[in-house]
Amino acid sequence: MNLSDYQSQFLAFLFGGTNQPALPNSEVYRFGVEAKAVRALELSYPTVKALVGPAAFEELALDYFRMIRKQSGDWSDFGWGFPSWMISHRISDRVPYLSDVARLDNYVGRVERCQYQEVDFESFSAIGEDLSSCQLILNSGLQFFRSVYPIVSIWEAHKSHTPQDTLSFAQAKRMIAKGRGQNALIYRAGWRGMAEAISEKEIALLDRLRKQPSIAEAFGDDVLNETNFTGWLQDMISKRVIVGARTIH
Structure with missing residues (x-):
């Protein structure tokens, strides 16, 4: 397997595109990255987590992580598109105001950091x-x-x-x-x-x-x-x- 194929397979496994690990212990690496993604969104969207509960929030966060994929090396930037992405997620059928609440969480965080x-x-x-x-x-x-x-x-x-x-x-x-x-x-x-x-x-x-x-x-x-x-x-x-x-x- 050449380097390009190896990287493609590893990234597919990391972001949930396949359940076949690319190398030994890669499950541990994926678990760690997923945990960081969930934690980053918890910090940015506390009201969303409080509304849906920890288990549903973790599922929502992982869906977002696997769909969007983290591009930058700064976890503080992760999740900027979460409110608009949520509109098309099935959870909005159950909690239709969730996207707007996420938007408010996001703006509060921006004001605190600016x-x-x-x-x-x-x-x-x-x-x-x-x-x-x-x-x-x-x-x-x-x-x-x-x-x-x-x-x-x-x-x-x-x-x-x-x-x-x-x-x-x-x-x-x-x-x-x-x-x-x-x-x-x-x-x-x-x-x-x-x-x-x-x-x-x-x-x-x-x-x-x-x-x-x-x-x-x-x-x-x-x-x-x-x-x-x-x-x-x-x-x-x-x-x-x-x-x-x-x-x-």
């Missing part, structure tokens, strides 16, 4: 009477998205060892029964990723701000209500969602 910007308080002096001449700056590490499921409540509930006893679980159950979803805002408090449900109006506003229009364009007529604008801005600054302002030249 260079989350600090607030430039002095820059807010750029906000004057003419709100068409200045912009608000969103934190580049910020994440937000829409879901047809109550993903934030599900995520919150499953941080507890007894999710069924939490108010978040009861809220998620009611919302699922009514066919209602949530928009998720993911930001960082210290080094910890946080997820918060926000209104459709708020997520639409964040969408507009990401395109960097003026404050007047982003808020429209609502910006004339100074009290609401000031209160919202203070809250967003405290969460480092908004990190500064600048004049439009």
